[in-house]
Amino acid sequence: MLEFIIGHFNNATYIMLMMIGFYAMIGKTNLVKKLVGMNIFQWSIILFVVSLSAKRDATIPIVFGSHSSGSPAHLDASSYVNPLPHVLMLTAIVVGVATTGVALALLLRIYRRYGTLEEDELLKRIRSSG
Amino acid sequence: MNIHQSATPILIVIVPLITSFILPLLGWRHRRLVFPVSVLALLCSFGLSLVLAGRVLNVGPVEYFMGGWEPPWGIAFYVDHLAVLMLLLLTFVTLLVAIYSKKSILKEAPDQEVPFYSLYLILVSGLTGLVSTADMFNLYVFLEITSISCYALVSLGRGVAVVSAFRYVILGTVGAAFYLLSVGYLYSVTGSLNMTDLARILPGLYESNAVLVGFAFFVIGISLKMALFPMHAWLPGAYTNAPSAVSALVAGTTTKVAAYVLARVMFFVFEPSFSVETFPVTTVLSWMAAVAMILGSVMAIVQSDLKRMLAYSSIAQIGYIVLGIGLANGMGFTGGILHLVNHAFMKCCLFLVAGAIVYQTGRREIHTFRNLSRKMPLTTAAFTICAFGMIGLPPTGGFFSKVYLILGAIDGEQWVFVGVILVSSVLAIGYLANVVRYMYLTADEDEIATEMTVSSHGEPDREKVPLTMLVPMLILAAGVILLGLFNGVVVSQFIDPAIPIGLPR
Numbered sequence: 338m339l340e341f342i343i344g345h346f347n348n349a350t351y352i353m354l355m356m357i358g359f360y361a362m363i364g365k366t367n368l369v370k371k372l373v374g375m376n377i378f379q380w381s382i383i384l385f386v387v388s389l390s391a392k393r394d395a396t397i398p399i400v401f402g403s404h405s406s407g408s409p410a411h412l413d414a415s416s417y418v419n420p421l422p423h424v425l426m427l428t429a430i431v432v433g434v435a436t437t438g439v440a441l442a443l444l445l446r447i448y449r450r451y452g453t454l455e456e457d458e459l460l461k462r463i464r465s466s467g
Numbered sequence: 468m469n470i471h472q473s474a475t476p477i478l479i480v481i482v483p484l485i486t487s488f489i490l491p492l493l494g495w496r497h498r499r500l501v502f503p504v505s506v507l508a509l510l511c512s513f514g515l516s517l518v519l520a521g522r523v524l525n526v527g528p529v530e531y532f533m534g535g536w537e538p539p540w541g542i543a544f545y546v547d548h549l550a551v552l553m554l555l556l557l558t559f560v561t562l563l564v565a566i567y568s569k570k571s572i573l574k575e576a577p578d579q580e581v582p583f584y585s586l587y588l589i590l591v592s593g594l595t596g597l598v599s600t601a602d603m604f605n606l607y608v609f610l611e612i613t614s615i616s617c618y619a620l621v622s623l624g625r626g627v628a629v630v631s632a633f634r635y636v637i638l639g640t641v642g643a644a645f646y647l648l649s650v651g652y653l654y655s656v657t658g659s660l661n662m663t664d665l666a667r668i669l670p671g672l673y674e675s676n677a678v679l680v681g682f683a684f685f686v687i688g689i690s691l692k693m694a695l696f697p698m699h700a701w702l703p704g705a706y707t708n709a710p711s712a713v714s715a716l717v718a719g720t721t722t723k724v725a726a727y728v729l730a731r732v733m734f735f736v737f738e739p740s741f742s743v744e745t746f747p748v749t750t751v752l753s754w755m756a757a758v759a760m761i762l763g764s765v766m767a768i769v770q771s772d773l774k775r776m777l778a779y780s781s782i783a784q785i786g787y788i789v790l791g792i793g794l795a796n797g798m799g800f801t802g803g804i805l806h807l808v809n810h811a812f813m814k815c816c817l818f819l820v821a822g823a824i825v826y827q828t829g830r831r832e833i834h835t836f837r838n839l840s841r842k843m844p845l846t847t848a849a850f851t852i853c854a855f856g857m858i859g860l861p862p863t864g865g866f867f868s869k870v871y872l873i874l875g876a877i878d879g880e881q882w883v884f885v886g887v888i889l890v891s892s893v894l895a896i897g898y899l900a901n902v903v904r905y906m907y908l909t910a911d912e913d914e915i916a917t918e919m920t921v922s923s924h925g926e927p928d929r930e931k932v933p934l935t936m937l938v939p940m941l942i943l944a945a946g947v948i949l950l951g952l953f954n955g956v957v958v959s960q961f962i963d964p965a966i967p968i969g970l971p972r
Contacts, residue, residue, distance in 0.1 A: 362637060375637055379644050386651035422654070425604050429647055432611045439618050440636045446622065446629045463627050 347388035354381035366456040368447065372440050379433045383426045390419040473529045475519045476544040479554060480596045482511050487588035494581030502569050505584040509565050509591065513558040516551070523551045524960060530601070538601070538661040545601035545662070549804065549965035552957070553598040553727055556808055560719050560815050561591045563939035568712035570933045571822050575710040576623045583623060590616040590716070597724050601662045603650045603736075606728065610646060610692065613724070614639045617717055621709040631704035638701040642691030645684045652681030662736050670738060673745050682741075685732060686748050693725030695752075695789055696759030699782045706778035711822025714774060718781050719815030723807050726788045730803070733792070734967035743795045753793035757887045759786030764894030768901075772831050773821045776898055777814065780857065783891060784810045790884060791872050797972035799875025801962050806868035808957065809950055813853045813865065816943035820850040823932045823940065836905040845937060847906045849944035854899040856947040859892050864950030871958075878971070 342349050354377055361374025398417040448454055451462045486508035494501045522529055528547040532538065546554065565587060572583050593613035600606050618639065622632035654660060656677045657668045672678050687698075694702040702722075706714045733742040733749070743749050763783030770776035788810065791803020823846045824839070825831060840847040856863035869888060876884040950957065966972070 362641070368633065371637060375640050378641065382644050382648045382651065385648070386654075389651060389655045422651075425650075425654075428604070428608060432608065432615075432643075435615055436611070436618075436636065436640050439615055440633065443618070443622055443629050443633045443636065447633060450629065459630065463630065466626075 347385060347391075351381045351385035351388070354378075354384065368444055368454045368456060368459075371456075372437070372444065375440070376433070376437060379429075379436075383429055383433070386422050386429075387426050390422040392418050469526075470528045470530050470545075471522075471526060472531060473519075473522065474531055475515055475522070476529060476531050476546045476599045477533070479512050479515045479519070479558070480544075480592045480599065482515070482592075483508050483588040483595075484592035487585045487592070490585045490588065491581060494584075498581065501581055501584050505588055506562070506565055508588060509558065509562040512591065512595065513555075513562050516554045516558045519546060520551045520555055523548060539659045539664040542605050543601040543661060543663075544599045546599050547965060548961045549727075549731075550598050552804070552808065552961040552965075553724070554595055556811055557591070557594050557598065557720055557724070560811055560943075561587075561594075561716065563942060564712055564716045564719070564815065564819070567715070567819055567822075567936050567939040569935050571712045571826060571936060572623075572710060574826055575625070575712075575822075579623055583620070586616045586620050587716070590620065590720075594720055594724050598727060603653065603660045603662065603665065605660075607643065607647055607650060610728075611643055613721055614643060614692070617721055620713045621705045621717070623713065624709045626708060627704070628708035631701075631708045635701040635705045638691060638698075642688045642698075645688030645691065647688075649681040649683075649685035649688060652677045652684065656681075662731075665736050666738075669736070669741075673741055679746055682737065682746055682748070686729070686752070689725050689729045689732075690752075690755075693722040693729070693785055693789075694782060695785055696755055696762060696782060699759070699763075699785075702782060703775055703778040706781065706818075707772065707775040711774070711818060711825060714777075715815045715818035715822065718777070718818055719811045722781065722785055723788070723811050726785065726792065726803075726807055729789070730792045730800070734800075734970065739795060739967055739969040749793045749795045752789050753881070753884065756786040756788075756790035756793055757884060759783060760790065760887055760891040761894070764891050764898065767898040768894065770898075771833055773824070773833055773836075773902065774818070774831060776833065776902075777817050777821060780895070780898065781814055783895070784814065784857070786891070787868070787872060787888070790888070791868075791875060794872075794875045794879050794881065794884070795970055796875055796878050797966050797970055798871055798878050800966055800970060801958055802868050802871030802873075802875050804962050804965075805864070805871055805954065805958065809856065809864035809868050809947065812943050812946045812950060813856045816849055816853045816940055816947065817857075819936070819940045819943065820846055820853070823936055826936065827931050833902050833905055836902065839906045843932065845941065846932060847903075849940045850906065851903050852944040853947055854903055856951075857899055858895045862951040863947050864954060865947070867951055867954040 358374045358378030358381060361377065362371050365371055365374065395416055395418045398420045444454060451459055453459050453462065486504060490501055490505065493504060519529060523546060528545065531544040533542040572580055590613060593609050593616060596609035597606060597613060600609060618632050618636050621635060622629050653665065656672055656675055657665055659665055659668060669678065691698045706718055709717065760783045763779050763786060767776045767779035767783065770779060787806045788803050791799045791806060827843060830836065856865035859865045859869040869892065873885055873888055876888065
């Protein structure tokens, strides 16, 4: 069992982070904490996808040597890290930042209107304002 | 059929996208220009979709490689019969709603037309991109473009709209995150993101745990995005509190596109045999859809607010579409896609009518609609036609899509679902006929007399809804009937060639 977890270290980590985020989204009543939970949830997945490209004894995907010194046939793909997951997650981070921005703007408007970010208090005030 | 290259698919996406960035600059000095320019951009997209439809029907599927990079390395756009049907639907509906929004948004969210139209165009480019892309990660980006603009549009509403929008952000992001996770898993085993390439590699890996997990996360993520029961919590609030034009837009397009993505990945990226037998999500989806159809309708019956009622009805209608996909046979698939098109027209029109009623009378509660047919004859007529479509009376489109769905259920020998479709249709009478009854029948003579005298003193109290709002509603209502009369054309030209290989006909 322990070996299985260590063998799938990245999986275990991302699931743990994901569950922390999940808990915050469900269990916390403060809307900002919910948002933080949502962020942890997103980043856990980004972390996981980046970890997919990790490789022992591999280096950054920049070809060493010049064009004259070696032909591409000599390249050993297994000694380079796959850059694609990193690039994809860069895009996902940008998307995540945009979502967070929109959510924060919404929170600002909620606070200005109702004067609170606690969910139970907010529901009470919505009900009383009709 | 031979695939050929063309830049039209990308132009449909790019034109609204670029215009949306020009709009804020334009709106700075010349606010009056914002509306015509955005309508022009949408008209351009619609025209290009028509051109593309002609191409696809005559020659065959069209594809475009971004920057000339061929897949699996580059991002490809791929438009086949099904995708071009969706493009036509999306560009047409969004064009009409944009025209409608001019006056409506002025009243419901004053001074917001510049951000409104910018977000609107971003939303359209996200939706059209979702439909035409052939790259799994590109699909994620478009999914989020669509969702983020939706969050912002919903929050333009008054009152609790912001709170509903925040809830939508949280749940929508969880859905997107699940989708991203599934892309990560699929990439980890296949090393590819292109749909055609994935369809080639995946059959050898169907036993792999990573593929199974990836597929499960995909289904959950997309179900959240399209508000399939029991993941519909964000929908009623968002639809009810958003401005009417936004409700119509979101109800008519975003959830439909998510359903399209579900069908696309389940049957085209994976083989139908995988989705039906190896990992039987179709069965689970069908049952979830059946519960959605019944529960959504029952919840709709007990609502007193028209927009909230329509929102719950949307949950039920999503059930029809998913049931059609989940039946996993030719007839069911045809019914599901046909219902998707019909429902986009009907629900969009119903929300537009709700907006028009708010515009003229300021009323939203159903029991206050007494005598409304005398004040707004054309608007209530449009509502009635769409209500008939939702119930499924011939010759509206809703009748034919339900016939296909029932035939599909019979083909699959799923007798429970035949019953569920019929019961849900009866429940639809329950909530829609009630509204129609209030609009037409429940005014007693005295009341009419007093109201008439009151209105005769002032200006005549008839159809004060401006023409830009009235015409889109009437076109959509006419569309509901035309879709019924010409459903054979839609099915034989667009849906039949797109039925996935491997589904029993």
